[in-house]
Amino acid sequence: MRVSQSYFGKGLIVMFILWAIPNPRLSAQRTIDFTLDAAVDIAMNNSYRVKKLRMDIERTRKRLEAERAGLKSRVYLTLTAPEFEAISDYKWNSTLRRNEIVRENSRLWQMNLAVEQPVILFGYPTDGYLSLNNQIYRYSQLDGGRDVQYYNRYFIQYEQPLFRPNRLRNEIEEARINLRQRELNFSDDLVDLIDDVADDYFDLFERVYRDTIAARHLVNLAQAARIISARDTADSNRLIEQTQIEVELANTREQISRYRSEFRMQSARMKQNLRLQQEDSLAVRPSIRIRPMNVYRDQAVRHGFALNPQLQLDQLRRREQEIDLENTKGDGSFGMNLEMTYGLEKSDPSYARLWASQDNSYTVSLQAYLPIWDWGRHKADVEAEQIALNRRNLEIQETRSNLQSEITNDVQDVLEYHRRTATLQENMARAAQVSRMSLSQYQARTISLRDLLQTFDREMQTAENFLEAYLGYRNALLNLMEDTYYDYERDVPLLQRFTGGSS
Secondary structure, eight states, rough: SOOOOOHHHHHHHHHHHHSSSSSSSOSSOEEEOHHHHHHHHHHHHHOOHHHEEEEEEEHHHHHHHHHHHSSOOEEEEEEEEEEEEEEEEEEEETTTEEEEEEEEEEEEEEEEEEEEEEEEEEEEEEEEEEEEEEEEEEEEESSEEEEEEEEEEEEEEEEEESOOOOHHHHHHHHHHHHHHHHHHHHHHHHHHHHHHHHHHHHHHHHHHHHHHHHHHHHHHHHHHHHHHHHHTTTTTHHHHHHHHHHHHHHHHHHHHHHHHHHHHHHHHHHHTTOOOOTTTTTEOOOOBBBBOOOHHHHHHHHHHHHHOOOHHHHHHHHHHHHHHHHHHHHHOOOEEEEEEEEEEEEEEGGGGOOOOOOOOEEEEEEEOOOOOOTTTHHHHHHHHHHHHHHHHHHHHHHHHHHHHHHHHHHHHHHHHHHHHHHHHHHHHHHHHHHHHHHHHHHHSSSSSSSHHHHHHHHHHHHHHHHHHHHHHHHHHHHHHHHHHHHHHTTEEEHHHHHHSSSO
């Protein structure tokens, strides 16, 4: 139900007349029907902050794609083309059984081609790698003549760390966590942006609405002035009452001028913040709709726990801490690395004979790391990470407790302001009716001008109280929506209209 149409009907007409006559505007490029939803939509489309946040998400998504690409085959080629060495080195001669200085003057051209594939079992990366390799080189030793040797080898290589943290799996999971964190931070920043825009919008709305209240008061005073003008000029009180009403009219016009000036300044700032043209005109309509509001504490708490990104961010940080703990435990503890190769090789002075009568080749290597004594360093590192994980668990409990308390207070505030707004809405209609009755009584000379002006003041004060209650209700509703990430007016998750999902 639209509030007090009869109350504001004449006031709106007077307000727009006063708005147009004393302060003529330049022709605007466009007039924007400026509601809260329109302001938020403009901010979403024009905000540099939103654009940068979207870029951050896209950058993190690309990094996740890069980590996931690590699960697929990789082909690479390394070249040594060429390597020239002319140097004397101190080496052991096993024939002479002594060290000697050896002069080396060599030329090396080498190529290594590999096709590498992470080993994945049943969709689970094992952190091992299987690769197909080809190594070929040309080596020449210059020592008065030229001694050339060619070498070629094809082989399969398998590398597998044992009793170690699965680095490949952890890196992919961390990249996925980073992307989700960016998305949640984006949702959090969007809600902050909505809050900032709402604060600015309701500043504009308050000035326009107070202007409307003053315009209605001006209508009442003008009606009283007409009654005074119609009275007999011989009436001794006529001049005094006329002077009094003129003073009231002048003060009210000055009040309207002040509201208009404040609106212009605030409107200019908001257009700048929203990156609109200064020539644009913001049309804020001072109408209020009070919808029935069904808000329940338990339901609001469930929305908050499910949708508020802070809890989800805490859970993601806890998982990151678990990964750090796992890596710390594995880094300084017992571990092994297994490496095996099998293939064909040939070394020959003739390049043409490299592919004939090749020999089998294989290698098996098992390296183990066994910590013996480190003065308690590894133990202390693990305990430090465990304490950090326990702290994360405590932060999750604290966040849940604080969020539940804030939502409970928000629900109470919304219900209280909603009740006050509805009550004052009815009082405002009664105050307008009393003013009309008082005008009739004043015309009949059954009450004094002082009593009539007091009635007008009470009507205006009632309207201002209604405005304050309504703004308090809107602020309480915004606080509840920010904590629960749920739009209770549309009965949908708050960010659904901006992200296409429930966040």
